[in-house]
Amino acid sequence: MDFKDYYAVLGVSESASPEEIKKAYRKLARKYHPDVSKEEDADTKFKDVGEAYEVLKDPEKRAEYDQLRKYGARADGSFEPPPGWQSASGFGGGGYTEADARQFSDFFEEIFGGGRRGGFSGGFGGGGFRQNMRMRGEDVHARIALFLEEAFHGCEKQVSFAVHEADEHGRVIPRQKTLKVKIPAGMREGQNIRLKGQGSPGIGGGEPGDLFIEVEFAPHPHFAVEGRDVMVTVPIAPWEAALGATVTVPTVGSKVNVKVPRGSTSGRKLRLKGKGFPGKHPGDQIVILQIAMPEKHSAEAEKLYEQLAEAEKNFNPRSKIHV
Amino acid sequence: MSKQDHILTVEVLDQHGSTFTLREICERGECHAEFVIKLVDYGIIAPVEESPEARHWEFDVGALSRLRKAQRLQRDLKMNLPGLAMSLELLDEVEEMRREVGRLNHRIRQLMGE
Numbered sequence: 001m002d003f004k005d006y007y008a009v010l011g012v013s014e015s016a017s018p019e020e021i022k023k024a025y026r027k028l029a030r031k032y033h034p035d036v037s038k039e040e041d042a043d044t045k046f047k048d049v050g051e052a053y054e055v056l057k058d059p060e061k062r063a064e065y066d067q068l069r070k071y072g073a074r075a076d077g078s079f080e081p082p083p084g085w086q087s088a089s090g091f092g093g094g095g096y097t098e099a100d101a102r103q104f105s106d107f108f109e110e111i112f113g114g115g116r117r118g119g120f121s122g123g124f125g126g127g128g129f130r131q132n133m134r135m136r137g138e139d140v141h142a143r144i145a146l147f148l149e150e151a152f153h154g155c156e157k158q159v160s161f162a163v164h165e166a167d168e169h170g171r172v173i174p175r176q177k178t179l180k181v182k183i184p185a186g187m188r189e190g191q192n193i194r195l196k197g198q199g200s201p202g203i204g205g206g207e208p209g210d211l212f213i214e215v216e217f218a219p220h221p222h223f224a225v226e227g228r229d230v231m232v233t234v235p236i237a238p239w240e241a242a243l244g245a246t247v248t249v250p251t252v253g254s255k256v257n258v259k260v261p262r263g264s265t266s267g268r269k270l271r272l273k274g275k276g277f278p279g280k281h282p283g284d285q286i287v288i289l290q291i292a293m294p295e296k297h298s299a300e301a302e303k304l305y306e307q308l309a310e311a312e313k314n315f316n317p318r319s320k321i322h323v
Numbered sequence: 324m325s326k327q328d329h330i331l332t333v334e335v336l337d338q339h340g341s342t343f344t345l346r347e348i349c350e351r352g353e354c355h356a357e358f359v360i361k362l363v364d365y366g367i368i369a370p371v372e373e374s375p376e377a378r379h380w381e382f383d384v385g386a387l388s389r390l391r392k393a394q395r396l397q398r399d400l401k402m403n404l405p406g407l408a409m410s411l412e413l414l415d416e417v418e419e420m421r422r423e424v425g426r427l428n429h430r431i432r433q434l435m436g437e
Contacts, residue, residue, distance in 0.1 A: 026400075027423060033399055035392050036414065038421070050399075139351050141388060184335055192336040192384045207350075212336075212384060224429050233433040 003079035004107045006065065014066070014190035018057065025053040051104050061112060068111060081110055111224045137200035137209035138164055144213050146183065148220045148230075152277065154185035159213060163200040181213065186278040189217045189225065223252060228283025229276045235292035236260055249287055251275050256285060266291040342371055342381035344370045359390065365408040367393055 007014055010024040031037060032046040039045070055061045071082055085314060142161040150157070160178045167173050187193070192214050199209025217225060224231045234249050245264035248255050251272070258270060268289045276283025297305065334341065349356050360377055362368045370380035370387050393407050402410065 018387065029400055034394065035395055046399075136350065139387075141391065181333060184333065187335065192388075193332055193333040194336055194341075194384070212388075214388070219425065219429065222433075224426050226426070 001079055001106050001110060003069075004048075004051070004105060004161060005069075009048050009052040010056065012056075016056075021053065021056045025049060025057070029053075032085050047104070051108050054104070055108070055112070065111065079107065085176050087280050089221070134204040135202060136205045137202040137206065137211050139209040139212060140199040141212045141214070143216055144181075144183075145216050145218050146187070147218050148223055148225065149253055150183065151187045151189075151215065152185065154187075155183050157181055157183055159211075161211065165201045168202055179211070183215075187215045188228065188277060189215060191215050222250060225277070227278065228281070230283065230285045231288065232285065233288045234258075235290050238293065239292055241265065241289065243281075249285075251285055260289065336384045342383055343387060345380050345382075345396055348382045348390065351387055354390070354394065361404055362390065362393060365404050366374065367404070367408050367411055372399055 007016070010016075010021060010028065012020055012024045016024070028049045029046065032039070032042045032049060034043045034046055036042075037046075055065050068081065085201070092152070132148055140161050140163060142159060144157055144159055146157070157180070158178060159181050160176060162174045162178050164172050177198075181193070181195065192212050195211040197208045197293070198211035201208045222232055230252060232250065234247065236245070236247060239245075240247065240260055241264045244261070244264070245260045245294070246257050247260055249258045250274075254273065256272065258272065260270070261268075266289060270287040270289065272285040272287060274282045275285035294301075343351065345356055345359060348358055352359070356377065358407060359368070363377075363380070364369065368382065368384070369385040371383055372381065389411065393411065396402055396407055396410060
């Protein structure tokens with residue numbers, strides 16, 4: 001078990017006043033709240049900040065923690081409380097406050113606890129639960145990242161998530177559950193699927209909760225999705241743009257031939273009807289033309305460009321920027 | 324310990340998918356109807372179709388996710404309802420901007436030939 005430096009977690013000094021601690025906590029709680037932050041480990045940081053505040057806001061717990069902090073961690077950073085250690089401020093004095101104690105670390109449990117091991121009864125559904133109570137199981141909300149091709153064609157994916165269930169002593173414990181889910185073709189980002197009865201089990205014969213899975217897309221190197229439409233930028237040669245051409249364009253999982261109109265300009269959009277996301281009202285694929293130049297020109301090509309410059313000498317490509 | 328089942332049928336939920344009544348959303352959100360009514364009053368969530376009578380309201384799964392988010396923010400950051408309404412709107416805007424920045428970066432990378 002590692003020692004947790006709650007002062008460092010909150011970024012305050014040992015001598016910080018309760019007001020300074022509250023202020024630091026509020027700021028970090030806003031910063032790392034999992035509904036606000038996009039940082040990968042925001043969830044862990046938010047829990048650490050909550051745990052640190054739970055201890056440092058309470059004068060008794062803080063005094064006990066300061067005592068242990070002096071006792072210190074071992075050279076390798078691991079920590080064992082002194083022999084015979086027992087907290088006077090832990091669960092005996094009314095237990096946890098509004099914080100969800102199931103989230104706290106082993107370190108916290110060891111110092112202030114006896115909680116989970118001693119029959120912690122808070123937390124489930126916001127209150128305690130008795131064995132004779134009949135309750136519907138919690139719904140579980142999970143997310144799944146799909147590659148565009150997977151969402152487009154449908155796929156099977158493994159989903160892991162935590163459910164809460166009661167053990168034989170009536171204690172609510174988390175359990176990891178893994179399911180293989182068939183994702184139907186044409187799912188879009190932000191859409192949800194529901195698996196009835198696959199959430200947390202009910203209590204006392206109550207029905208189980210549902211599992212909701214929200215779909216998100218992993219970025220694709222070529223395609224971008226807007227609603228049901230798929231966007232792709234397609235490079236074309238200057239002469240293809242000027243003279244018109246039939247070019248091969250990738251679609252999700254296939255290729256099609258597209259006619260580039262004569263006199264196309266860079267940024268011109270071509271709509272391929274029905275080639276977007278499948279469904280009752282399938283989307284379109286939008287091809288954005290981008291004129292690409294060869295990196296080097298032959299002497300012959302340079303001569304042709306010189307002729308072109310002469311023939312098009314009235315064209316000012318910079319007229320829009322007034323030069 | 325993990326248990327693996329093979330699930331073949333899933334229900335796709337969208338705007339026209341299955342909805343929850345006021346009672347159902349309260350049950351799933353573990354909250355009182357008064358709280359949901361307040362969230363609707365503040366424009367934090369909205370029923371699929373407006374109705375002056377709360378007993379006729381139906382909510383989609385997006386409203387349920389938003390209700391859970393509102394509960395977490397209220398519990399963890401001690402926010403009141405006007406604060407919640409404003410924060411959720413700003414978070415939506417931030418989310419939309421992040422997506423837009425992602426799309427534009429993607430476009431720029433393609434134009435640069437990367």
